[in-house]
Amino acid sequence: MEQGALTTGFFLIALDEPAGRPALHPELLACGLVGAQLADLVVAGALTVTEDERVHATRSAAPQATTDEAAALVLDSVVHEPRAHPVRAWVDALGAPLTELVQIDLVRRGVLAVEERRGLLGRRHTRLAVTDPPAAHAPETTLRSMVRHPSTFTLHGASTLVLVAALGVEQLLEPEIDRATARDRAGQATAHLPGAIARLRDGLAAAATAVGVAVRR
Template sequence: MEQGALANGLFLIAYDEAAGRSGLAPDLLACGLVGAQIADLAVSGALRIDPEHRVVATRSGTPGPGCGEAATLVLDSVAHESRAHPVRAWIDALGGPLLEAVRNDLVQRGVLAVTTERGLLGRRRTKLAVTDSAAAHAPGLTLRSMIRHPATFTLHGAVTLVVLSALGVERLLEPEIDRATARELARDAVDHLPESIARLRAGLAETAAATSVAVRR
């Protein structure tokens, strides 16, 4: 699995093309992106979540070939800390920089482009526009297809659904997917995923519940 695929995919699932921005408030999006990137690195063996829900770098873990800015940022930050910190602390510390890193990566890959337009009173407004429609829509379409046909779930898809459920934003998959169905599948998936992902889910849910943000729809 390509490093950064989970974080990039989550960003695109949350992206509101009509508005030219994310459908999630920045704090909640940042929470999800940090969670997705930690999950990506945990699946690859570079990080693990210990029983106290602290994020720990493994001795053998490396970013791997093709590691992007987001993965390097998270792995280097965790590895160079003198002591382990819980998931919520890393969300607070890395949320802003990681959001920027993921957005920049999608722009560099040619999936999105930064555009400006004049709004009311002539003020300039920055938006993100889709430049590669197939790539931009693929994460959401693929995840919805797996939810409709659970036997086709991949590890990537299951982890993405667990992260969305931990944030409480299953509604991003509507109208094609019912929230209750997505939530139930996410609960089932946790039992079949690495223990680090289950611990990460708990940390994400705690952080998301503590933020007074909601999906902008």
């Protein structure tokens, strides 16, 4: 799977196509995107997550190891920090810029387009339109298929489902996949994933809980 596929895939799964915007609150979307990018770099062997849920660069990590802008942002940030920080800290620090980079990348690749419209009072509104339906729908379609047929799960697919469950946003897969099934499959998948992904899941769940509390205030 291409570099950054976990991150762009999560963005597309979260996209509410009729509304032209992500179905998640911006802070929760950012939490998922940072988690997905960290997971992508863990799978690539550039980062790891320790028992205290802190993110560390591995010996093989290097800023020039990736040409993907979103991945480079996260990897460079971790590599150049003098000490390790927990997952939640990276969500707070990188959520907004990472969200912007992922959207820009999808528009540049022709998967999405930004449309501007005027409302009844002349106000301008922007929306995201799908311009490449097969590419835009592939992450969600593939993940749903894997949930129905667990033997087909890939490392990236299992990681994505585990992150979706950690955020508590299984509704993104409805109505084809119900919450209980998604959670059950995510629990099964965790046992087969690298330990660093499981620890990332725990850190991401804590960050998502904090975001949820802040949003409800």
